[in-house]
Amino acid sequence: MVAKNDIKAGKIIIRENPLVVGPCVGGKIQCIGCYKNLEDEDKKFRCMGCGWPMCSKQCPGIDEIYGHTKIECSVLKECHSKTFFTWDDIEDMRTNYHSIVPLRCLILKSTDPTSFQTLMDMESHNEIRKNIPAVWLSNQNTVVDTILGKWKLTEYTAEEIHTICGILEVNAFEIGHQGVNIRGIYPTAFLMSHDCVPNTNHSDDGINFTLTVRASVDIPENHPITLSYAYTLQGTLRRREHLLDNKFFECYCRRCSDPSELGTFVSALLCPKCKTGYVLSDDPLNNDSTWSCNNTKEEGYSCPGYTISSKSVRLLIDRISREYETIDCNDIDSLEFFLKKYRNVLHPNHYICLGVKLSLSQLYGKIDGYLIYELTDKQLSRKIEICKEIMQTFDVIEPGLTKLRGVTLYELHAPLMVLLTREFERGFLTKDDIKSRLREVVSCLIDARNILELEPKISTEGAMGVAAQEALLQIKDWEKIIGKI
Known part of the structure; x- marks a missing residue:
């Protein structure tokens, strides 16, 4: 997707309703009508038709196009899907939820063939995903085997279901507000390219899940319109791994190609030898590249030489990240102590430090x-x-x-x-x-x-x-x- 004309910052580029919405993979147990979190609810209510969890008999999502429709209820009832999970096994219930959005996509085949074709024209990366056992087998075990094996919906094929799983993984947006976390797939927004410094931002209205994409900055004519498929407040190593593992491509954008990440040093470590240089990846487009101090010419003084393997960097960052995750998210003193503790290890702009500072700025x-x-x-x-x-x-x-x-x-x-x-x-x-x-x-x-x-x-x-x-x-x-x- 490219700009046909110059686009000013703040201008709406896309505003559209989703083809399908529903629960995220691995999310909490939700009402399948309005998506309210039900795990913390004492009173459990099930749909009178299919028996799936809902918030109440008056759920606003009953019979709504982006909620629990009559046809979905009928399908789930006829295949006796409620017999395959109980509230006694939350994890098993979560696994069954993996199949709700794929089922809603499949239902479009008979209820809205045009939307179904729009969906099936999207990229699924099936050939790549087949060669990633963790991805392909997970979909086979939790979605394909559920829909075909448990629910006996044999009018669909395994290849068709795998394709839809891939389409959702590659193209779906995480949406929702006020504790409602779901995913939606949209008819044209998926066409935007990825960039680790995106020129757009998006939001949904939380009611009809209408997606609005706006220009964050001025976009010149014929320039790509981009968004980030990865979390921008992550370092290059983490972003590229996420994109490869979840979106099945390697990123070669300007930010990923620059060891300093456009001068922000979001991944940089402080050199333990010269104390003034920054330890950066020698080749950020190679995840196995060594990391070295960049202090080679600084007012006549250079680092005596410091190099560390990519594996060692990962181990160090993983250890520090785990320590950060153990801190109470409202504990200002502990967060400040964490920054002080690692002030001689991490660059002040390191993405872990940025995360801590972002929390502190709001606490x-x-x-x-x-x-x-x-x-x-x-x-x-x-x-x-x-x-x-x-x-x-x-x-x-x-x-x-x-x-x-x-x-x-x-x-x-x-x-x-x-x-x-x-x-x-x-x-x-x-x-x-x-x-x-x-x-x-x-x-x-x-x-x-x-x-x-x-x-x-x-x-x-x-x-x-x-x-x-x-x-x-x-x-x-x-x-x-x-x-x-």
Whole structure:
């Protein structure tokens, strides 16, 4: 997909409804009508027809096109699918859920042949997937054997089901809001190419699951329209492994080809020998490449030489990642200690550090003991420092009108405003100081609002966009005060 004309940042490129939506593989037990999480519910309710888990008799997804339709209910009832799982075995129930979305795709064959053909024209990478036993056998055991063996839906073929599994793996979008995590497949959005620095962002409305794709930055005529199939806040090694394992291709984009990841050093380690150089992959397009210190000519001083194998880098990063995962996600002190502990091992922009800083940027000011007006001046300054640090990286790897930037800008305005208020009350600021500092706050809020107001109102980001606009209105009172000074 390429731009027919110049496209301005923020312009809608695609807005479309899904062909099919439903539970993600490996997700929680959900209502198959509205997708509400049911694992934590004390009262269990089953569909009166097919016996599959639902939230209630009044589920809003009953008989809805993107919920639990009458034909699906009839199919699941006739094949006695409910007899193959019980609430006593949650893991077995999850496995049965793997077949719901493939079944919904297969049902299109008789109910909507045009949509079914659109689906079947998508890439499945069957030949590649057949040579990956973990992928092919998993689909055989959890989907093909369920639909053909357990449910006896023999009007479909094994090849057909495998193809649909591949189409979903390659082309589906993860969608949903407010704890509803599902996947959807769309008629044209799948045509966008991958890039590890995407020029679009997307969201869904959480009601009809309408997908909206917008330009994050200006896109020139004839330029590819891209999105990222991998998590942008990951290093090259992890992103390329994910793309190969899950999307079945190797990425050779500008970011992946550059050892420094466009100067962000998101994968870099600090050199243990010279203490000033960065340890980077010698060939980032080769996952088995050695890593070496880049400090060869720095003001007449060079590293005595440091090289480490790719295997050793993986082991080190895996160990540090596991340690990070054991930290309570709301424990600010432990997260700060983690950053301090590895300050001489990981580059400050390393993706693990970025993840920690992203959490801290949202925890300071939000949790008990650290509410925004309870923070000390030092803690407020720390929140400002963290927000600005991660913004510098976002500006490179996820530039433009993106949710990450919008949320971080919104988080940044609060400590700036609280510090400004405190210093104003202490009489430390001149009128010009106040105006300058207030301009910075207003700039953060305007940019945050402009980005986040594009998000669905029911989403957390959409609510922040509304809050940013309200904060801008409140700042007018400040401007009146300044005018009287």
